[in-house]
Amino acid sequence: MRNIKIEIQYDGTNFSGWQMQTNGRTVQEEIVKALYKLxxxxxxxHGAGRTDAxxxxxxxxxxxxIESSIPTSKIPSAINRFLPEDVSVFRAAEMPENFHARYSATGKKYSYLIYLDTYRNPLLRNYGYHIPYEINLGKMKAASKLLIGTHDFRGFMSSGSSIRDTVRRIDEIEFxxxxxxxxxxFQGNGFLYNMVRIIVGTFLEIGxxxxxxxxxxxxLETGQRQYLGPTAPPHGLYLDKVFYYLTH
Amino acid sequence: MRNIKIEIQYDGTNFSGWQMQTNGRTVQEEIVKALYKLxxxxxxxHGAGRTDAxxxxxxxxxxxxIESSIPTSKIPSAINRFLPEDVSVFRAAEMPENFHARYSATGKKYSYLIYLDTYRNPLLRNYGYHIPYEINLGKMKAASKLLIGTHDFRGFMSSGSSIRDTVRRIDEIEFxxxxxxxxxxFQGNGFLYNMVRIIVGTFLEIGxxxxxxxxxxxxLETGQRQYLGPTAPPHGLYLDKVFYYLTH
Structure with a gap:
């Protein structure tokens, strides 16, 4: 069996997120269906991580x-033929047998788009968070420094998550x-459920x-969610990149 | 009666264009309906120009x-309250009685987004034209110089237009x-029906x-459409700005 890694881009607007579920259209399901057709x-x-609707x-x-002998370089086009227009595969690679998109990942990068404008922008309605008030970027940048490094981020997580180890390392926050x-x-070794969106919501309150x-x-000290801002909406969030060891 | 000029942004994806028609949802109709509610x-x-679906x-x-005494500065928010999320008003001004968005216009600026990538990008599927082949930007820029100035652009127009005066002035084409x-x-004093999209389609053939x-x-010499490239698709095109005399 060949172990194939694929890199995927999607517009999350009309998806109920990544993860297959009984109700709602998901990215994982569309790709599984495309692989079936192929x-x-x-x-x-196996996805590197779930993304929300x-x-x-x-x-x-x-x-x-897969067992198929299709050349790796042809895999993106072959899958894309069977995918709807809001998802596509842009890279494929053959990996060692033990590579797993989730368990082998060493880090992730997310971006969040805020647009600062008096009135809402129809062209960004599904792609960025509209902020009609003034914000102080300097204060937000200063606050971001406090998060760099390894911390217990259990306060920075939406309730309902069953995860136990809430220690994560943030390497970089860039504006x-x-x-x-x-x-x-945001670049780090991993992010808790809604962690990026809670940080963004908090930065905005500070801004x-x-x-x-x-x-x-x-x-950070108490691990309590109450000190933080509201969870920023999903449509401003982008999963940019998943990192692996060089051998992967 | 007060004569109000408004500036509008919209995502054309789910519209059958600007102009009111019996079938299909249009931007003009949505604004007229919002004004009625208000x-x-x-x-x-009166729009400055039609845009296609x-x-x-x-x-x-x-x-x-309008006769209403609503302060001009409140007009964008007042209209936006009644507009769907894919259109919004971002500026309003009170104008002299004889101002007309179309007849008073002295020029327009359009932009066209091409994205150069091996695979289609789901996030740009409605917002840019996917070009998977190599293009020579230098050749396209050189070709663009030939269009600057005042020319009879009758070859650069889709059939079906009833316009008689096909002379237009292009002031600037920027890459x-x-x-x-x-x-x-593209900036100029006016553009014929599909002119920008035909120019883009031609630039790509040159590229x-x-x-x-x-x-x-x-x-340009013969006025014949046959020498030019295919009309580039509508979803890469943006009406950026309409120009008026300073007094307007």
């Missing part, structure tokens, strides 16, 4: 095993402003002066 | 007359490349080496 076999597909991906990763668009990107750095310090 | 009057709305706008302009995205913008500058020269 190989006439029911193939298990509305969340986009520029570099989701998944792997699956890029281009006219009205503000991209905030508008309702919160300050103490909120982040207290949330 | 004023309880049937108000005529799928074409977007970052700065469409329209005007209408901006940012990673995989290529924006081509890939199927056509050369002679095609443009011949089309």
């Amino acid at each position: 190989t006439h076999k029911q193939i298990s597909l 509305g969340v986009h991906a520029k570099g989701q990763v998944a792997n699956f095993k 890029k402003k281009n006219e009205k668009n503000l991209w905030i990107s 508008r002066g309702r919160f300050d750095n103490v909120n982040i310090v207290k949330a | 004023t309880h009057k049937q108000i005529s709305l 799928g074409v977007h706008a970052k700065g469409q302009v329209a005007n209408f007359k 901006k490349k940012n990673e995989k995205n290529l924006w081509i913008s 890939r080496g199927r056509f050369d500058n002679v095609n443009i020269v011949k089309a």
